Every structure is written in C-alpha cells, then in structure tokens.
Amino acid sequence: MIAAVGFDFDHTLGIDNKLERVAFLRMLDYACEDEAEPLGTLAEEIERIDALLVRQRSGRCTIEDAVESFMRERGCSDASQYVEQYKTMCVQMVDSFVIPEPGAQKMLAELRRREIPVAILTNGWSPLQQRKAERVGFEGPVIVSADLGVQKPEPAAFEALARAFGRSPQEIAYVGDTPAGDIGGALRAGMFAVWLDAEGIAYPQDVPAASAVIHNLAELPALV
Numbered sequence: 001m002i003a004a005v006g007f008d009f010d011h012t013l014g015i016d017n018k019l020e021r022v023a024f025l026r027m028l029d030y031a032c033e034d035e036a037e038p039l040g041t042l043a044e045e046i047e048r049i050d051a052l053l054v055r056q057r058s059g060r061c062t063i064e065d066a067v068e069s070f071m072r073e074r075g076c077s078d079a080s081q082y083v084e085q086y087k088t089m090c091v092q093m094v095d096s097f098v099i100p101e102p103g104a105q106k107m108l109a110e111l112r113r114r115e116i117p118v119a120i121l122t123n124g125w126s127p128l129q130q131r132k133a134e135r136v137g138f139e140g141p142v143i144v145s146a147d148l149g150v151q152k153p154e155p156a157a158f159e160a161l162a163r164a165f166g167r168s169p170q171e172i173a174y175v176g177d178t179p180a181g182d183i184g185g186a187l188r189a190g191m192f193a194v195w196l197d198a199e200g201i202a203y204p205q206d207v208p209a210a211s212a213v214i215h216n217l218a219e220l221p222a223l224v
C-alpha cells in the first residue's frame, strides 16, 4: 500500500531549459567587461560549463567550487565574489526558464485531493531547487542533496525522504526519469520505483527494472 509519493524534480516535474548553463555564460559575459577572458570559442565554453555542471550534479564538487574555479581559470582575481552573484541570478531566472512537465500540476492536485503526502528529493543546491519546485506549484517538502551532503542514488538520500514522510520505504513510491539515480537508488532503498519514460531514452541493462513504468504524469495517480 503506497502512502506517500516522492519525486525527482528535473525532467520529472519540470524542465529548466539549461538555466544554469545560461547563468554561467551571462556571468562570464559580465566578467569579460572587466577582467575575465574566455578560454575558447563560445561552443567550447558551453562544453566546459556543461562538463562542470555534470561534475557538480554528481556530487564531485559543490556549486560554490564550480563557480569559483571557473572564474579563476578565466583570470578573475577574486573569483569567490561571483558565487553569490551566480546563485542569485539562477534563482531569478527560474520564473522565465522553468516549465512544468505536462500534467504535473493536475497530477499534484489529484494527489492533494486524495491527501497523499508528497515530497521532492533532488540532486542540486538550495535555494535553486526549492524555487523550481515552487514554480511548478509544488507544495510539499523539497529535500536537496547539497543540504543533505549526499546525492542520489546513495541510500542515505532516500532514507532522508522516508524520514521526511515518517513512513517505511515499502510505503513510498518514488518517481523519476533517470534509471540509475532515481530507479536504482529507490529500489535499493526498498521503495516502489516508478520510471517516468517520457523522453524516449533507453533503459540501461545494468539497472534493475522499475516497479512500474509510466509515460506521462497523468498515469501516476492510478498507481497510488
């Protein structure tokens, strides 16, 4: 019996249209009016930014370290001053960049009507992930990896979600789009793992099969 539903955020409840990549480029653009120098063409810089964001999202560096090292490499003497500027800019960009996944708001309203508790467990940093959740009308708790100090698919991340619900893992469904991070992690933690297969990606053979597969969020309430 499923008593609560946890969600991934990015590409599950909403998409952010490369918000952080654009924030890096804007920050570099401002800094270049002053002391910074790009390290290559725009296309090369985009590749480097994306690689840095992959490192940060997988927990190999913090967002603060990512911003600081990026700006230092481009000749900024006081690179730390850009950290707060970057974070503020990202949060301000949420309204115009983040788009709810189709059916997200209707599905959340249906769970709310049935009084099923919901929460988000997301890899990322605060307050950006909270602001994204607000943008799609999400009203439950938002648990963010940078605050936890642990990333999905680590079991400790899913244990934090279970604690937030005050439920055992077997009573929790977790919905996400990333097979290894979301489904593998939730299954290992003992949860009912729902794979949102909305973007046509291939499911890897080395990740155990999801407990259920949906192709859009409207299919979710029937599983709960």
Ligand SMILES: [Mg+2]
Pocket: 008, 009, 010, 011, 012, 176, 177, 178
């Ligand atoms: Mg995702």
